[in-house]
Amino acid sequence: MKVMVVDDERDVETLFRQQFRREIKAGLIDLCYAFSGEEALEYLRANEPPDVVCILSDINMPGITGLDLLSIVKERYPNIKVSMITAYGDDQNYLTAMSGGAEHYFTKPIDFAQIKRDLLQNGDASAGPGP
Numbered sequence: 001m002k003v004m005v006v007d008d009e010r011d012v013e014t015l016f017r018q019q020f021r022r023e024i025k026a027g028l029i030d031l032c033y034a035f036s037g038e039e040a041l042e043y044l045r046a047n048e049p050p051d052v053v054c055i056l057s058d059i060n061m062p063g064i065t066g067l068d069l070l071s072i073v074k075e076r077y078p079n080i081k082v083s084m085i086t087a088y089g090d091d092q093n094y095l096t097a098m099s100g101g102a103e104h105y106f107t108k109p110i111d112f113a114q115i116k117r118d119l120l121q122n123g124d125a126s127a128g129p130g131p
């Protein structure tokens with residue numbers, strides 16, 4: 001199952017790589033990274049139909065924000081699940097994300113156990129595009 005992590009903080013890549021080391025090794029999860037909303041959209045456009053099943057996106061990024069990305073992805077690729085990761089447990093952002101079709105809303109510091117539970121429970125690794 002390919003999961004795309006979108007965050008303007010590059011350390012996040014190392015963090016995810018470490019935290020998901022076992023799942024990556026076991027072939028359960030394949031992570032890819034984008035460091036802006038623009039880069040994320042470019043990746044999806046270059047790989048149509050996208051192989052990404054799920055996106056975990058930061059909200060506060062220069063340029064396209066995570067909430068912008070959510071709405072664009074939901075419009076272009078409704079099958080991709082999008083969850084938000086943010087440093088701010090802001091009510092307005094939460095409501096915007098949930099009404100925009102976000103799957104989950106995680107606050108930093110990232111609870112990787114929770115993310116893994118949600119990804120591995122809900123994500124069907126073998127599934128192609130759903131019915």
Ligand SMILES: [Mg+2]
Pocket residue numbers: 007008009058059060061
């Ligand atoms: Mg940020």
